[in-house]
Amino acid sequence: MGLIVQKFGGSSVADTDKLKKVSEKIINEKKSGNDIVVVVSAQGKTTDRLISEEREVTDNPSKREHDVLVSTGEQITIAKLAMMLHDFGYKAVSLTGWQIPIITNSEFGNSRIRYIHNETILDLLASDNIVIVAGFQGVDENYNITTFGRGGSDTTAVALATSLKAERCDIYTDVDGIFTVDPRIVKNAKKINNICYEEMLEMASLGAKVLHNRCVEIAQKYNVPIYVKSTFEKDSIGTKVSNQKPLEDLVINGVAKDDNISRITIVGLENKIGKTYELFKLLSDNNINIDIIVQAFGETSMKNITFTVKMTDLNRTLKILNKNKDKLNAKEILHAENLSKVSIVGVGIANKPGVAADMFEALYEKNINMHMITTSEIKISVLVNIEDANIAVNAIHEKFFK
Ligand code: ASP
Ligand code: MG
Secondary structure (H helix, E strand, O other): OOEEEEEEOOOOOOOHHHHHHHHHHHHHHHHOOOEEEEEEOOOOOHHHHHHHHHHHHOOOOOHHHHHHHHOHHHHHHHHHHHHHHHHOOOOEEEEOOOOOOEEEOOOOOOOOEEEEOOHHHHHHHHOOOEEEEEOOEEEOOOOOEEEOOOOOHHHHHHHHHHHOOOOEEEEEEOOOOOEOOOOOOOOOOOEOOEEEHHHHHHHHHOOOOOOOHHHHHHHHHHOOOEEEEEOOOOOOOOEEEEOOOOOOOOOOOEEEEEEEEEEEEEEEEEOOOOHHHHHHHHHHHOOOOOOOEEEEEOOOOEEEEEEEEEHHHHHHHHHHHHHOOOOOOOOEEEEEEEEEEEEEEOOOHHHOOOHHHHHHHHHHHOOOOOOEEEEEOOEEEEEEEHHHHHHHHHHHHHHHOO
16 A cells, blocks of 8 residues: 545635535545545635735735735635535544645745655544645745745655655646646647656746646656646546656657747847856846857847746846946847747657747748747747747647557
């Protein structure tokens, strides 16, 4: 008999009927003789609601109090679920992040797990309890509640699976696993049975929002298999995320899209050693995440640098750049908004000639202009206008997954 971590997302626990379905899933697993640790999210849109209520109170919330507030959603779910399991005749105990405790650093809203104390959970399991844990939260060394960032309950689940040496981590959600592309955009999306950590990390960071990126990083580091399954479909086999690379000669495993992109170009940056460093140091000091970077050389004494930031960081980035324009000796700062990044992902890309050409052909056939291209061993991304993005995703998917 082993230990299984089961995680149920917000849509799976949205109301009382759904909690009942979840209870059945938990009881089934318990009946097969395993020890069960369950991690849950806040019900439905509770976290969104808490954030909008916070905005009614202030435009400028303290980061510490923000975490105190948003962590409450999960606490409601764990209590209800434990009570329900009691009514079904099972022993169950709910635990918040700080009761375990899951020790994190003090970066409110985006804290990182340092250490998990297993003892409380292990004691409860030993006396036949199902342990129900509030996702997405921990506590720092000074007893402040911290949260892991939106979608962070996945990370709680995989971190617990790692720390408790679970056999596997089942992540239940409202879709039947990971798909080659978002089924809401492409009708013909195909379910992926197996995907390796590297590919999953790329898919997650590229905007396929099924799993929290950090949970995949942890799973990869400690080699914990994750099964993404549907809560509501019977006999869902879902997708296995593990270190297994596909045996078949699949070129790409998925197409992903991220709509939240803007592009900034610094024209006429002095072509001097250290200038590029100075620019990106400035941005990193201000906590701005840069994605794609392209440096192009103009006339001898100047270069242009283009990079992308999230739309939500655009205004802040432009403000910082304009303030430092003279210091950077930049001639001009240009920007383009409302772009999408469309990417293909697959460990087969590096060894297969012609993948990029196929992708560009799909775009050419639809007359879609690419604003920027970037490639890595297992990924090719292009920037397109947001209006073209869904057409691009469909065309590319069609090309590779006929
Ligand atoms: N409730 C949190 C959120 O909505 C964490 C999670 O669902 O994973 O982001
Ligand atoms: Mg989620």
